[in-house]
Amino acid sequence: MSLNPNAKVVLEVKDLKTYFKTDAGIVKAVDGVSFTVREGETIGIVGESGSGKSVTNLSVMRLIPSPPGKIVGGEVLFEGEDILKLTEKEMREIRGNKISMIFQDPMTSLNPFLKISTQMVETIRLHEKHVTKQEALKRSIEMLKLVGIPSAEKRIQSYPHQFSGGMRQRVMIAMALSCNAQVLVADEPTTALDVTIQAQILELIDKLSTKMGTAVILITHDLGVVAGMCDQVCVMYAGRVVEKALTEDLYARPSHPYTEGLIKSVPRMDTTKKGNRLFSIEGQPPNVIDLPPCCPFHPRCIKAMEVCRHAYPPIKDLGNGHEVACWLYADEATKAKALAEANVEEKAT
């Protein structure tokens, strides 16, 4: 589980911006997100609810409901090509085939009125038109066996509601397997599941990435899952990536005050001293509607300075690909300059 710089870059997200127009104002759900995923690598995206994790990945899949949503900037390069520029027809060739997705609730992506067999066969044949129905069925059964569905030959003729949540999630993974996706986007794939079932599903995803070389984007709010699964992590806050690092580096040297607080505030089974108070980040995540230029974390940050209230922090590279967006890592001259500029702007408005 380490990054291989020679592995082929499969997906590159560059300065992605996705906004929603609502009655209350513009929601900058994703506001300048960048990351790169290579073959066989798993990248984790963590953050509080509403921080923009799902919108980031729905943008990658081009599944943003529009209106009210719109991708207003950036690029999503899949094998070097900007998929934001493709037609919807071309995109359909990629979606579910080269890039597949599993959602938190697999019921939303399985058709409740169709048998599992029909859905799996159709998915395969949609992308590989020469495959016969029999062949596709055979392959589907194999995939279901691979993900541990008992008596797959029989169970494949069931409807989704006849499966448990864990089984439905395994069906989604089987579908991703059956079409050999290069990228798997998994949006909280285990949040609704029990820990013992979660362990089964995560092991499957891990197998998929190591054996088949699939690049995985794993969205989760569970820092334990990230620690076990991901090579690289993006921490999101209020629509932006505030810290990005190799997993080991992030846990060993969390550098953004939010990341640091997050890691300190979860009770740990292996070390927690019972009865002690937990570390806690006071306050709540900000509303991302009409957020003025500032560090969005400043109202909750114990290290906030004057400049944090007036300008968005620049991204600093701490080495080894460890990036952090926080004013603590900027030099005095940069801070003074930002503060002076902000003062001018604020006076002008």
Next chain:
Amino acid sequence: MSTTKKPLLEVRDLKQHFPITSGSLLQRQVGAIRAVDGISFDVYPGETLGIVGESGCGKSTTVRSISQLYKPTSGSVIFNGIDLVKADQRTMLKARRDIQMIFQDPYASLDPRMTVRSIIAEPLVIYNSRRLLETPLSSLDIERKVEDLMERVGLNKAFKNRYPHEFSGGQRQRIGIARALALNPKIILADEPVSALDVSIQSQILNLLGDLQKEFGLTYIFIAHDLAVIQHISTRVAVMYLGKIVEISEAVQLYDNPLHPYTTALLSAAPIPDPKVERERQRIILTGDVPSPDKERNGCYFYDRCPKRMPWCSCHLPPMLDIDPKHQVACWLYDKEDHSNVTMEEALADAAKPKT
């Protein structure tokens, strides 16, 4: 230690079965979901009993039956010497003042049409109007009490005329906690109070619950599926599987030395937020899904998924065995007799023998 004290709550052989009816007009009962299927435990004053287990194993049903939101199918719930299952309505209502609940979903559990003030005041108003309080309260008393409660749980009392949708998840959970505290309960049954919250908000609420426990000498039954949260907050822990308690112990002992194969698997499956630890861990990956709780079994309920099962377990229901006064487990591996060499034929023959 807690075992020398008198329990505040004694649950004995509690069963909660929900009828499954056929779809026809006659609504014939064709079976039952055995949501809680004969559980017994004590809760001591000032402690926190944690309950863990997979979805559908009966955790919520357990606390709902204790608080009499559901009328138990059988068994007893003795609180302060009174059996709530048998008590008449008024005795029950009086006793229930001391037993309050906090729910998982801070969105669904608060009435969206009520202001924060009326949500928090409601229990006081009801008990006041039914003359179930020692000293009757004036509306000014109630107002003051609501403001005190809001401050105590970290809500700005200036917001008392607002509605639940104007608050975040964490704040709504604080409203639920203030409401639960209104009648000065002795015990709070908290059903996944932090599961729906973000990590950074979770620790705020866990700290608040810990502070309140110290300040008011509260006793908690605390449900969570997050094992680290349960370990952090619990004095003792009960592990449930398919409507039964399979292991119950002092928390420290349970985490250091889990005995039931299900507990062991559960602990090994729970992710730890440290990449170094995670990468060296050996997981026990269970196969299969949790079976549906609609049939009575004569063998161990965990048999289908148990990595250590023996033929004996398939047809003999394990009793609760005492490992020591503070640790009980329902598994044949810990029986005085060794069952590991019994063949399936022998086991079945033994099970078929008429019981004496």
